[in-house]
Amino acid sequence: MDVAYWITAGLLALFYLYGGGLKLLRSRDRLRPMMAWVDTVPMRTVRMIGLVEVVGATGLVLPPLTGIAPWSALVAAIGFVLLQIAATAVHLRLGDRRIALNLTLMLLAAATATVGPATTWL
Template identity: 45%
Template sequence: MLVALWILVALLALAFGAAGVMKLVRPRAALVDGGMPWAADVAPGAIKAIAALEVVGALGLVLPLLTGVAPLLSPVAAVALAAIMVGAVVVHVRRRESAVPAAVLAGLSIVAAVLGFVVLR
């Protein structure tokens, strides 16, 4: 089960890290033009905060397991990322956009959290 945890955590970290870095480095107008119309309704500072939380969450998924220092923080990071994605689902549903990608990431984050708590107990 540890191998499954590593695979899931690595994929989630890659997805959240890439999405977070992209939101950090691109201006709001570029995000809107690039297929993120929700960004037009969100303050630039809030977008950067969400992006920073995604990057920190991605690091939090991998670093505790990799270093062996407080590995229980990895499933905690997965729970936090799931909470962010639940918020994303709410935003997309309210805007009548597809919430499927955010829902999938939320579900996978919850699975990673449960698996992490089971494996690391």
């Protein structure tokens, strides 16, 4: 199960580090082509989502690696499931039916939460 965890957690961490980093660093104009929803929320909220994504990505990887509060990796994975539920709702509310990526990330986060190393959640 450790291998499955590191594959799923690694993929999620890379995705969220990239996406969160973009939300933290880029302007609304530079985000708009990739994320049309940024026009519907204050930029402060976009930055906050980016910060949550970067912290969550770190939470998937560092606690199991260091053995410090390893249960927090489970919290990060569950947090990403909740984040994608909210993101899917936003997309649907805006009439955007392209939610395949959101659903994929939600399932990957759920899988990460269920395949964590046996010692991780203790």
